[in-house]
Amino acid sequence: xxxDRYGDDDQLRKSDLPVPKVGPGEVRIRVTRASVNPVDWKxxxxxxxxxxxxxxxxxxxxxxxxxxxxVGPDTPEFTEGDRVAAYARKQVVSAGTxxxxxxxxxxxxxxxxxxxxxxxxxxxxxxxxxxxRVLETLAVTKGESVLVHAASGGVGYLACQLAVAxxxxxxxxxxxxxxxxLREIGVTPVAHGDGLQERLRDVAPEGFDAVADLxxxxxxxxxxxxxxxxxxASVADPAxxxxxGRWVWxxxxxxxxxxLLEEVAGGRLHVRIDTxxxxxxxxxxxxxxxxxxxxxxxxxxxxx
Ligand SMILES: NC(=O)c1ccc[n+]([C@@H]2O[C@H](COP(=O)([O-])OP(=O)(O)OC[C@H]3O[C@@H](n4cnc5c(N)ncnc54)[C@H](OP(=O)(O)O)[C@@H]3O)[C@@H](O)[C@H]2O)c1
Numbered sequence: 001x002x003x004d005r006y007g008d009d010d011q012l013r014k015s016d017l018p019v020p021k022v023g024p025g026e027v028r029i030r031v032t033r034a035s036v037n038p039v040d041w042k043x044x045x046x047x048x049x050x051x052x053x054x055x056x057x058x059x060x061x062x063x064x065x066x067x068x069x070x071v072g073p074d075t076p077e078f079t080e081g082d083r084v085a086a087y088a089r090k091q092v093v094s095a096g097t098x099x100x101x102x103x104x105x106x107x108x109x110x111x112x113x114x115x116x117x118x119x120x121x122x123x124x125x126x127x128x129x130x131x132x133r134v135l136e137t138l139a140v141t142k143g144e145s146v147l148v149h150a151a152s153g154g155v156g157y158l159a160c161q162l163a164v165a166x167x168x169x170x171x172x173x174x175x176x177x178x179x180x181x182l183r184e185i186g187v188t189p190v191a192h193g194d195g196l197q198e199r200l201r202d203v204a205p206e207g208f209d210a211v212a213d214l215x216x217x218x219x220x221x222x223x224x225x226x227x228x229x230x231x232x233a234s235v236a237d238p239a240x241x242x243x244x245g246r247w248v249w250x251x252x253x254x255x256x257x258x259x260l261l262e263e264v265a266g267g268r269l270h271v272r273i274d275t276x277x278x279x280x281x282x283x284x285x286x287x288x289x290x291x292x293x294x295x296x297x298x299x300x301x302x303x304x
Contacts, residue, residue, distance in 0.1 A: 001098045001282045002057040006046030009283040015057060019101050026072040026103045029084060033122030033276075034097040035063040036298040037154065041286045043093055054093040060282075061097035061300070062089045064104070065112060065122030075106050083112040085261065087125035087252045098282055098300060108252035113265035120264060120271045123154075123297035128260040128269075130235060130250040131159035135166065137233045137246050138210040142167030147200065147208040147225065150215035151187060152178035154297050155235065159212055160187045161269055168210075171203055173218075178295070185270070192218075200225045213237055272296035278304035 003011035022028040040060045042048060065085040068078045078084065086109045088097050095102060112121045134155070140146055146163045150156045151172025163170045164186040172187040173196065179189035190199045192215075200208075200221070207227035213219070216236030223243055226232055232245035241247050263269035274296035277285040288294045 001279060002059050003044055004057050006044065006049070006054075008045070009041070009286045011044065012060075012283045012286070014280060017057075017059070017099075020095055020103045022070045022072040022103050024073045025075055025106055027068055027075060027078050027084065027106050027109050028070040028072075028101055028103045029064055029066040029086070029109075030069040031064055031066040031097055031100055031102055031302045033065045033118045034061045034300040034302060035123040035126075036061075036282075036285050036289045036300065037063060037126045038289060039126070040096075041290055044286075048093070052091075052093050058093055059096040059099045059102075061099070061102075062087060063122055063125045064088050064097035064102055065118045066302075069101060071106075072103075077106045078109060078111075083114075083118075083121075084109050085112050085121040085125055085257065086110065086254065087129050087250070087257060089126075089252055098279060098302070100302060105252075106254070108254050108257075110254045110258035110261055113261055115265040116261055119273055119276060119299045119301075121261065123271050123273055123299055124158075124260060124264065125257055126250060127154035127297070128158050128271075129253055129256060130155045130248070131162055132256055132260065133250050134159055134212045134214070134233050134235065134248050135162045137248055138212060138231050140166050140168050140210055143169070144209035145169045145171070145204050145206070147204070147211045147222070148172040148187070149192070149211070149213045149218050149222070150174070151182055151189070152295075153214060156212075156214045157185075157272055157296075158269065159214065161185055163212075165268065171200065171208070173215075181272075197221045197224055213240065219243070273299055275299070276301050276304075
């Protein structure tokens, strides 16, 4: 699937392009599953044009799972037939993962353990690496109180599990329909919206040691409930840096992704999947991601 210029979902069309060449240090993946992230439709709308160049026609998509189809010269890390996954972002928005084949630098690729099915492996990379980077940035430790905004989202659900595993007391904001699911992973849920600050003070009168903002637009509330000396990181609000916080941007990282896949294989990390769409229905999948109706990750079945 490609688009020729920035625009809405109706820009997406099925195209026939040459199979990409596989250069030195690269792995070519025959894609089985990809997954949709909000950044895919934000990039397509032109929202990241100030940050990244685009080479049209663009194949969108940055998450992938599949099978190694070929390796470039001097790429001993992988062999044809290996099951792999990657956060396949490139420096220029161009040849993404909503395609039959994608090439990725070997250091961004991870082997997928047998226990992890392709749809889970394809849904994990971007959200998992983001959750991990946020947690590492906040340096969450045992016994600390942590607030996760957008706890039910793709990134939030994983960030909550990682914070709980680190021994933190985790409070997560989500719409009420998703509260039970957060309780199941050891998180205290709080509804977002009007009156949020008061509800957060009720559950954490002492304030929070760390805040993970995974939605944006919550900076004032976050600062009001942060303890003196507390840490804050945001994936969605650069203004956090004016208040001593960190604006986090996830990087491709095959080694860390392999660690996350091992956690999934061991049953210690759960990826929630909402729906699988065939590649030709990518526009519908983007729509479901944008309107927030999905309850978990949206997977694209490239073979379907
Ligand atoms: N900087 C980076 O490197 C980076 C990396 C990954 C993602 N991001 C950004 O992070 C955001 C989340 O990504 P995602 O993949 O987790 O998206 P997602 O799976 O679509 O989840 C977003 C969730 O936000 C929740 N939400 C909506 N309004 C909210 C509010 N006011 N307060 C709290 N929660 C609210 C919704 O859950 P409810 O139904 O519970 O309301 C929704 O499920 C996106 O903006 C994305 O672009 C940035």
